[in-house]
Amino acid sequence: MATAVGTLDGHEAVAARYHDVDPVYAETRDLRLTGFILFLLSDCVLFSSFIFAYVYLRTSAPAWPPFVGGHQLPWFDTSFAAFNSIVLFGSGVTMHFALENWKHLNKRKFNLWLIATIILGLGFLLGQAHEYSVVGISWAGSTMGASFFTLTGMHGFHVFVGVCYLTILGIQANRGVYTGSKYFGLTAGTLYWHFVDVVWVALFFLFYLW
Amino acid sequence: MTEAVIEKGAAFAGAILVGVTALFQLKNDWAAQGLDALVTKILLGLMAFGCVLALLAALNVLGARA
Numbered sequence: 672m673a674t675a676v677g678t679l680d681g682h683e684a685v686a687a688r689y690h691d692v693d694p695v696y697a698e699t700r701d702l703r704l705t706g707f708i709l710f711l712l713s714d715c716v717l718f719s720s721f722i723f724a725y726v727y728l729r730t731s732a733p734a735w736p737p738f739v740g741g742h743q744l745p746w747f748d749t750s751f752a753a754f755n756s757i758v759l760f761g762s763g764v765t766m767h768f769a770l771e772n773w774k775h776l777n778k779r780k781f782n783l784w785l786i787a788t789i790i791l792g793l794g795f796l797l798g799q800a801h802e803y804s805v806v807g808i809s810w811a812g813s814t815m816g817a818s819f820f821t822l823t824g825m826h827g828f829h830v831f832v833g834v835c836y837l838t839i840l841g842i843q844a845n846r847g848v849y850t851g852s853k854y855f856g857l858t859a860g861t862l863y864w865h866f867v868d869v870v871w872v873a874l875f876f877l878f879y880l881w
Numbered sequence: 882m883t884e885a886v887i888e889k890g891a892a893f894a895g896a897i898l899v900g901v902t903a904l905f906q907l908k909n910d911w912a913a914q915g916l917d918a919l920v921t922k923i924l925l926g927l928m929a930f931g932c933v934l935a936l937l938a939a940l941n942v943l944g945a946r947a
Contacts, residue, residue, distance in 0.1 A: 749944035757895035865924035872931035
C-alpha cells in the first residue's frame with residue numbers, strides 16, 4: 672500500500688490512506704464523527720442561550736453601558752481585544768496546518784504546528800487574564816459585568832480544556848496511538864479548536880464591536 | 882505611540898496574515914469530501930470572517946467609541 676500511495680500526489684495519497692482502513696474502523700469513525708459534531712452543536716446551544724440572554728439584557732437596558740451608582744460603566748478595550756482575537760484565530764490556522772502535516776505523514780512539522788497552537792492558546796488565556804485585571808467592572812452589580820464574565824469565562828474555560836486536549840493529543844500522537852490512516856482524535860481536536868475560535872468571533876463582536 | 886496604536890497595528894497585520902492564510906487553506910480544501918471536511922470549511926470561513934472583524938476594529942471602522 673505504501674508503494675502504491677507513494678505514486679500518488681499529496682491529496683490523493685491522503686484520501687487513499689484515509690480509506691485504507693478495516694470496515695469496522697471506518698464505520699465507527701463515521702459514528703464518532705457524527706457524535707462529536709452533535710457534541711459541538713450542543714455546546715453551540717449552550718453558548719447561544721447565554722448570548723441571547725446578553726442580547727436581551729442589553730437591548731432592554733435604558734442605556735448601555737449601564738449606569739451603576741450614578742456612573743456609567745466603561746466600554747471594553749477594543750484594541751487589545753482585536754489583538755488577542757488574532758492570537759486565537761492564528762492558533763486555528765496553526766492547528767489546521769498541524770492536522771494537514773499529520774495527514775501528509777510529516778510528524779516533525781505536525782509537532783511544531785501543534786506546539787505553536789498550544790502556545791498561542793496559552794497566550795490568548797494570558798491576554799484574557801490581563802483583560803480581567805484591568806477591565807474595571809466586576810461580575811456582581813451590573814448585567815454588563817455578569818454577562819461579560821459569564822460568557823468570556825465559559826469561553827476561556829473551553830480554551831483551557833482545548834489546550835489540555837491538544838497537549839494530550841500531542842503526547843498520544845508521539846506515542847504511536849495515531850497513524851496515517853487512523854487519526855480521528857486529531858480530527859476531533861482540530862474541529863474542537865476551530866469551534867472555540869468561531870465562538871470567539873461571536874463574543875468579540877457582541878462585547879467589543881457592537 | 883500609544884499602547885492602543887501598537888495593539889491595533891499588530892491586530893491589523895495579524896488579521897491580514899491569518900485571514901489570507903485561512904482563505905488560502907479554505908481554497909485548498911474546497912474539493913475535500915466528507916462531513917469533517919464540510920464542517921472544517923464552514924469553521925475556516927467563519928474564522929476568516931472573524932479576521933475581517935478584527936481588521937475593521939483595527940481600522941476604527943467597528944467598535945470605535947466616542
